[in-house]
Amino acid sequence: MITLARAFGDPPPEIRARGALMGIATYGLGLLLLLLGYVVKLIGFNGALASAVLIVMVNLVFYVAFKFELNKRATDSSLILAQTLAAITIIMFIAYHFERDRSLALAWCLVVMLFGVFRFKPRDFVMTTLFMLAGYALVINLLMSFRPQQVDVLIEWYQWAWLALLLPAFAWIGARISAMRARVLRANEELSNALATIQDMATHDSLTGLPNRASLSDTLQQALNKAERNKHRLAIFFIDLDNFKSINDTLGHPTGDQLLREMARRLRASVRDSDLVARLGGDEFVVMVEAVGDKASLGLLAAKMLATISEPAQLQGHEVKVTGSIGIATFPADGADVPTLLANADMAMYRAKAQGRARFSEYSADLGEDAVERFEIEKDMRSGMQNNEFRLYYQPKIGFSTGKMLGVEALIRWHHPTMGVLGPDRFIPIAEATNFIIPL
DSSP states (O other), X not given: OOOGGGGGSSSOHHHHHHHHHHHHHHHHHHHHHHHHHHHTTSXXXXXXXXXXXXXXXXXXXXXXXXXXXXXXXXXXXXXXXXHHHHHHHHHHHHHHHBXXXXXXXXXXXXXXXXXXXXXXXXXXXXXXXXXXXXXXXXXXXXXHHHOGGGOOHHHHHHHHHHHHHHHHHHHHHHHHHHHHHHHHHHHHHHHHHHHHXXXXXXXXXXXXXXXXXXXXXXXXXXXXXXXHHXXXXXXXXXXXXXXXXXXXXXXXXXXXXXXXXXXXXXXXXXXXXXXXXXXXXXXXXXXXXXXXXXXXXXXXXXXXXXXHHHSOEEETTEEEOOEEEEEXXXXXTTOSSHHHHHHHHHHHHHHHHHTTSSSEEEOOTTHHHHHHHHHHHHHHHHHHHHTTOEEEEEEEEEOTTTOOEEEEEEEEEEEETTTEEEOHHHHHHHHHHTTXXXXX
């Protein structure tokens, strides 16, 4: 008896499909039972026809309500309670026209109650129960007034009493099931939220909220596949904040963390929504830009990011100013896979640092040789310290007008066993990047 209109509410398509099948099955079964009732002479032709027309009309009313979204004006857009009360009205109408064995029609009341088990609140069960009892009491009184020859008053009131005892128990069970379902739904929602939080923690940096290294690799791989299919270029900007460690050490980690969050916000604001900004860790960020233009446009974007990074920031009562060094690598010219692109952009970033910082550098093939030398220098630093290969030289400072010595300048040199004497420009940037500058 629950109408076909169940299928036209707000739920997803698969829910609406199940609702439609349930409505069709119930609707068809009701008409079939009416036909069988007429065949076995439980109900007359006029009563069966009127009942069938009423079923169709009620279904049509609810169909129109859902089709034109009139249901959204109600508190419960599914109109389950309204449909249930309408179905009970139809059952009472059929029971009135039954010539005998009205208990068969009343059994449908329990079937109708089942449709509300998963949606009704306790007060809905109470209202439905009272509506059924009041409806059947009205049927009995109408029968006594207009068709007394077809009614056994004692039997009818006995059946009413039977309903009065059974329906509250049924309503109580239904309310318990509904409450358990609500708890399960809340638990599922909490579990879904927890899983979403875990997923977010696994793929995003907890400090800045940006995608982390793992998420960056997955997104980059998807972007590379897309760029390869569409024959587009893709650019990687590898960004490292200059002198971040000194800020962290002098102003404290809370200020350093706030600075990282501010830099993340600025970088995110400096690119398109479709571009990716990720944090690799420490003070390193990566920006991925799809469908890029020529080298000039890459340079303009890098300059824009450098400018936004270098703007002073008010943090913890201090005005903090940092700069950044950016390395740029493009697909497919500078690498065909994620590790190669990131490594080449990283090498280009280190060249930007070596050239004086606060600038950008694009990857070129000769950087491969520089990377090998950088690796060798980084590897030999510790042994060089142990072997006293680093030496200080003092250069006098002479006044031009007086010719007198004003002081001395300490210059460090590294007597490398295979590379010869290395000036500070060859190893100091590497020492700073690897924190070897402190023992040095």
